[in-house]
Amino acid sequence: MDKTRRNLIKGMLTGGTLLALGVPGMAPAIIVNPVASGSVHPSRLLLGNTPISEVFIKGANAAWAAHTHSQQGLLPIAKLEDILFDNPAGTADLLRQPRPLRWIAITDEAHAAILTELIRNIDGRLLALGFHIYSANDALIPLRHRWTTASPAYSVGEKLATMLIQNQPQFSIVENFLEKPVVRNEDEALPIAGFSAYRSTEQDVRDLHCAGLPPSEANVLIGEKTAHSWQPRFSGTSSGGPDVPKLENWVEMTSFALVTTALGINSHQTSCTSRAFVCRSNQRNLHTEVFAGTHFVSFIFDV
Amino acid sequence: MASKYIALPKGVSETVFDTAISRFREILGDTAVLTNAEQLAPYIKTMMPVPDADHAPSAALLATTVEQIQKIVAICNQYKVPIWTISTGKNFGYGSAAPVERGQVVLDLKRMNRILEVDKDLAYALVEPGVTYQQLYDYIDEHQLGLWLSVPAPSAIAGPVGNTLDRGVGYTPYGEHFLFACGMEVVLANGEVLRTGMGSMPNSNTWQVFKWGYGPYLDGIFTQSNYGIVTKFGFWLMPAPPAYKPFVIQYEHEEDIVEIVETIRPLRISGVIPNAIVIAHALYEAPVKARRSDYVSGPGAIPDEAVRKISKDHKLGIWNVYAALYGTQEQIDVNWQIVTQAFKQSGKAKILTEQEMGDDPAFNYRAKLMRGDMTLTEFSLYNWRGGGGSMWFAPVSQARGSETLKQMALTKQILAKYGLDYSGEFIVGMRDMHHIVDVLYDKTDPAQTQAAYQCFDELLTVFSAQGYGTYRVNTAFMDKVAETYGPVQRKIHKTLKDALDPNGILAPGKSGIR
Ligand SMILES: Cc1cc2nc3c(=O)[nH]c(=O)nc-3n(C[C@H](O)[C@H](O)[C@H](O)COP(=O)(O)OP(=O)(O)OC[C@H]3O[C@@H](n4cnc5c(N)ncnc54)[C@H](O)[C@@H]3O)c2cc1C
Numbered sequence: 085m086d087k088t089r090r091n092l093i094k095g096m097l098t099g100g101t102l103l104a105l106g107v108p109g110m111a112p113a114i115i116v117n118p119v120a121s122g123s124v125h126p127s128r129l130l131l132g133n134t135p136i137s138e139v140f141i142k143g144a145n146a147a148w149a150a151h152t153h154s155q156q157g158l159l160p161i162a163k164l165e166d167i168l169f170d171n172p173a174g175t176a177d178l179l180r181q182p183r184p185l186r187w188i189a190i191t192d193e194a195h196a197a198i199l200t201e202l203i204r205n206i207d208g209r210l211l212a213l214g215f216h217i218y219s220a221n222d223a224l225i226p227l228r229h230r231w232t233t234a235s236p237a238y239s240v241g242e243k244l245a246t247m248l249i250q251n252q253p254q255f256s257i258v259e260n261f262l263e264k265p266v267v268r269n270e271d272e273a274l275p276i277a278g279f280s281a282y283r284s285t286e287q288d289v290r291d292l293h294c295a296g297l298p299p300s301e302a303n304v305l306i307g308e309k310t311a312h313s314w315q316p317r318f319s320g321t322s323s324g325g326p327d328v329p330k331l332e333n334w335v336e337m338t339s340f341a342l343v344t345t346a347l348g349i350n351s352h353q354t355s356c357t358s359r360a361f362v363c364r365s366n367q368r369n370l371h372t373e374v375f376a377g378t379h380f381v382s383f384i385f386d387v
Numbered sequence: 388m389a390s391k392y393i394a395l396p397k398g399v400s401e402t403v404f405d406t407a408i409s410r411f412r413e414i415l416g417d418t419a420v421l422t423n424a425e426q427l428a429p430y431i432k433t434m435m436p437v438p439d440a441d442h443a444p445s446a447a448l449l450a451t452t453v454e455q456i457q458k459i460v461a462i463c464n465q466y467k468v469p470i471w472t473i474s475t476g477k478n479f480g481y482g483s484a485a486p487v488e489r490g491q492v493v494l495d496l497k498r499m500n501r502i503l504e505v506d507k508d509l510a511y512a513l514v515e516p517g518v519t520y521q522q523l524y525d526y527i528d529e530h531q532l533g534l535w536l537s538v539p540a541p542s543a544i545a546g547p548v549g550n551t552l553d554r555g556v557g558y559t560p561y562g563e564h565f566l567f568a569c570g571m572e573v574v575l576a577n578g579e580v581l582r583t584g585m586g587s588m589p590n591s592n593t594w595q596v597f598k599w600g601y602g603p604y605l606d607g608i609f610t611q612s613n614y615g616i617v618t619k620f621g622f623w624l625m626p627a628p629p630a631y632k633p634f635v636i637q638y639e640h641e642e643d644i645v646e647i648v649e650t651i652r653p654l655r656i657s658g659v660i661p662n663a664i665v666i667a668h669a670l671y672e673a674p675v676k677a678r679r680s681d682y683v684s685g686p687g688a689i690p691d692e693a694v695r696k697i698s699k700d701h702k703l704g705i706w707n708v709y710a711a712l713y714g715t716q717e718q719i720d721v722n723w724q725i726v727t728q729a730f731k732q733s734g735k736a737k738i739l740t741e742q743e744m745g746d747d748p749a750f751n752y753r754a755k756l757m758r759g760d761m762t763l764t765e766f767s768l769y770n771w772r773g774g775g776g777s778m779w780f781a782p783v784s785q786a787r788g789s790e791t792l793k794q795m796a797l798t799k800q801i802l803a804k805y806g807l808d809y810s811g812e813f814i815v816g817m818r819d820m821h822h823i824v825d826v827l828y829d830k831t832d833p834a835q836t837q838a839a840y841q842c843f844d845e846l847l848t849v850f851s852a853q854g855y856g857t858y859r860v861n862t863a864f865m866d867k868v869a870e871t872y873g874p875v876q877r878k879i880h881k882t883l884k885d886a887l888d889p890n891g892i893l894a895p896g897k898s899g900i901r
Contacts, residue, residue: 169763172544173521193769197434197479201544204429204476204484205497211425213432215775217831220684228831232431232439234424260440262393262424262431307833377680379773386425 124152124347125186129161130179132168132191132199134380136335140190143339146329151347159343168195168202176202179387186211188346189383190339196381203385211238212345212384216338220376225305225364227255227334235263236354238384242276244341245361249278249295252334257361258306264288265355275318279361282314288357291317296365306360335375338382346384393424394443396468396490404445407466411448414458419449419498430476430484430493434777435863436830436840442485442862444471447493453618457578459494460616463892464576470494471894472616474516474549477541480779480825481553482862487896494616496548503619504595507532511569511595513621516548521761523547527624534624535758537561537663540765542756548620552610554859556815558756560713561625562663563815565610570594572619573609576888581605581615595621611859612880613894614887625759628713632723633754635744636730637704637737641668644795645788647708648813648820650729652786655817659722662757664710667812668795669698671825672749674767676701679808688803702747704737709753768810774829776839778864780846782855784813784820794822794855801849802826805842806835821858847871862896869899 129144131137141161148159167175168191179187179202191199193215203210212233219226227248233239241257248255275281279293292314294302299314331337395404411420421427422445430447431439448470450456463470471486472494478484486493500517505526512523520536521543527534537557539550551564561567571583584600585593598606609615638647647666654660670689677700682693698705712719712726730736744750752764769777784794791813799809802824811824826846828839847857847864851871860868869877880900884891895901 169766172763193773193775194766196775197766197769198544198763200429200432201477201484205544207426208429209425210428213428215831217774217829219773219829219832220680224834230831232428234428260438262428262443264390264393305833307836377678377684381775 127186127188127346129159130164130187130189131161132164132195133166134190134192136378136380139335140339143331143336144343146331147340147343150329151344151349168198172198172202176206180206183387186346186386188343190380193381199383206387209386211386212240214382216382217379218375225254225256227252229257231259233259233261236261236265238345239354240341240345241359241361243344244338246276247328247337248334249363253366254364256306260358264357281317283317284312284314286312289355291354291356291359293361295363297362302362305362333375342382392422392445393427394445394490396445397488399468403466407462407468408446410462414455415448415450421447433483433485434480434775435861436776436836437863441489443489444486444493445490447495449495449498451498453574453580456574456616456618460574460576460578460892464890467890468492469892469895475519475546477545478553479541480777481859487862487865487894502526505532509596510534510624510626511621512624513595513619514547515619516617519544519546524761533627535559535627536624537564538759540756541763543761543763547622548617551622552617554610556663556821558663558665559625559759560661567623568606569598569623570621571606571609571617573615573617575615576893608883611898613897613900614883630716630719631711631713631758632719633711633757634738634740635750636708638706638735639704641705642792643706643735644791646733646735647706648786648788648791654726654729659725660710661713662711663815664708665812665814667707668809669694669703669705670808670810671812672703672707673697673701674771675749675764679771687806689808711757768825768827772827772829774831776828776830776836778826778843778861780824780826780843781857781859782822782850783858784822786816786818786820791820798824798846801846802842805838807842865896866899
């Protein structure tokens with residue numbers, strides 16, 4: 085065991101966290117590396133019991149490496165395993181100290197329901213809550229991401245869409261922003277590579293980015309009940325793809341985009357109340373089979 | 388211009404709401420009045436097949452005293468601001484912590500969490516709304532009081548006040564929680580504080596021991612209602628029995644529900660089996676041990692054949708009857724003989740005890756619930772399908788075999804029409820059975836979300852047409868269920884509402900009452 089890790093576990097022990105967790109035989113939360121400081125938010129990854137944890141870590145570390153200085157080490161990780169089922173109070177204690185801290189978490193749906201409530205109980209601030217699902221044969225759009233974020237500042241969708249479009253034939257990303265933004269000028273954001281952009285201003289301002297299908301169809305695929313009148317937004321050629329390291333699959337890409345946002349590196353702000361990215365084209369090559377039938381929930385929250 | 392609130396109460400302008408919020412801040416302090424999106428986000432997530440935005444609150448207030456609540460209702464009356472009260476706020480599958488209508492202010496009583504009294508001899512507790520079962524469990528343990536709680540499956544994180552006020556249930560002999568409630572303190576919409584039952588009398592020391600007081604019994608009107616804010620709540624606890632014997636009885640066919648219910652009813656009514664039993668379908672138990680995607684992919688409800696395979700692979704019955712005996716060893720031995728004799732008669736039942744079940748995870752969590760222990764294992768249901776969609780369909784059935792079979796078959800048939808699985812159980816049951824079905828669906832899939840909505844709507848329509856009423860429902864369907872109980876009851880509910888809360892500031896829309 086390296087010294088940093090030993091000291092941190094010792095620190096947690098003396099701080100009472102592990103004692104508070106106190107369930108016999110339970111795998112304790114392990115903090116692997118020290119918390120970074122400096123230009124990005126002090127952040128930690130919190131891994132619940134999902135089968136994709138290891139893959140998720142890869143994407144998260146890639147984002148961390150891309151956006152932090154080398155002296156900040158690796159992204160610190162806490163592993164929850166099944167602690168949430170057995171000892172939610174202990175988990176709350178773990179989340180509370182040290183503070184302030186930004187947590188980037190993934191869990192299965194069962195633990196997500198509990199974690200959302202723990203965040204409320206400890207007066208946490210929930211910045212983004214995402215549901216991510218790949219359901220092999222079950223739907224018209226098999227890969228789906230649904231986010232509710234406090235404001236567009238915590239939007240993950242655009243970054244993720246620019247990555248997914250390079251190797252996923254069918255996906256949808258829907259983001260709902262709770263804070264009503266100040267509507268700014270039409271040219272606030274750049275066109276997104278591969279997508280055509282549309283805006284509807286009928287009730288709230290909604291943005292729709294489509295690849296391989298018209299907005300009327302995309303509208304149905306994301307479950308919009310009203311047929312909005314979508315106005316094209318950008319003309320001219322779009323900018324190139326994102327500057328990201330090579331990532332293997334959609335889970336890594338999701339974690340890369342999520343951690344990038346959590347660290348406060350958000351490329352473009354938007355001024356809509358919801359936006360969606362819908363891609364349907366069958367020409368590209370994929371690496372999806374491994375993650376068929378996968379679902380998990382992601383969180384960014386501050387304590 | 389952008390609003391500084393994520394939602395506004397119906398009919399309240401931003402300027403008026405600004406004033407109300409600053410008045411709330413004067414009473415509670417800045418940090419106990421939440422208005423920004425990041426703080427309110429955890430209050431918004433629901434599992435219902437409607438946009439979360441439909442249930443977004445405008446603010447949340449974290450009150451800690453009765454006096455604060457009295458002042459809050461005064462402000463609400465003045466500015467016509469509606470509030471939605473939660474105690475621990477874990478009403479998963481019924482609307483969670485979110486209000487019934489967009490823009491209502493959540494009055495979150497989580498910080499009002501004092502255990503006021505636990506009487507070891509008379510076996511009762513008096514608590515504030517924010518007290519969790521875990522807190523009470525730890526308190527009883529620490530003080531070695533020798534008392535047991537009765538908890539719903541979200542045990543540790545939920546609490547007795549919110550659970551009982553919504554007429555929730557647990558699994559010990561005290562499982563029908565409202566039966567064991569005794570005395571409430573309620574802040575009324577006009578700011579007056581009522582203590583129900585014996586609590587109305589100055590210097591009474593019988594508030595938590597005698598329910599009825601004098602004159603019309605009032606406690607019931609503060610459950611599943613919006614007539615007051617409960618600030619103290621008394622209820623009875625079960626003395627820890629000297630011995631406890633949990634067991635499971637497995638059956639292999641869906642039709643066996645008839646035999647199960649016919650066998651169990653006399654045992655329940657006579658008290659041989661004293662606890663709120665569970666008759667769980669294999670698909671209710673399977674998520675603890677397996678994932679749906681291990682057995683089926685593609686659209687449609689899970690086929691019976693796959694369900695049979697799951698039960699075989701994971702040592703489950705198609706029906707699993709969880710029950711327990713409590714008392715001295717001698718009492719248990721006698722009752723065990725009666726139980727086994729009754730169930731052995733047809734030769735269909737497989738009776739299994741703690742020793743035989745070993746560390747089986749489904750049995751273990753049921754055994755914990757039947758003695759009021761803390762476990763959140765039942766949340767595994769949410770991993771069955773994924774996508775975060777869930778609604779409890781909760782019709783009441785007679786405890787009669789033919790009726791439970793009919794309800795099960797009807798529910799399964801309607802669910803299947805929409806491609807959804809039957810994850811159901813029958814619980815509590817002396818003369819009735821709460822038929823509890825978790826309608827699980829993928830909320831990220833628009834087609835399935837729409838199907839789930841229509842399915843739930845049809846379940847309510849078809850069941851009510853056959854005279855089957857729902858005992859509790861999520862906030863998206865409260866009006867619909869209220870409608871099924873007929874116009875006279877609705878009118879009485881409204882008359883009471885108008886009398887007790889003329890400005891309609893307390894949770895308008897709860898149980899369809901405005
Ligand atoms: C996997 C799973 C299993 C479940 N199993 C069970 C079960 O076995 N039994 C069961 O009953 N439920 C069950 N539930 C549903 C629910 O989670 C519980 O009933 C839970 O106890 C309700 O949340 P709560 O106790 O925090 O109450 P709250 O959410 O605080 O309150 C419930 C409702 O009561 C009203 N209310 C609350 N406080 C007050 C107040 N002070 N004054 C006036 N009105 C008030 C409000 O309308 C509120 O919405 C289950 C849920 C899940 C996810």
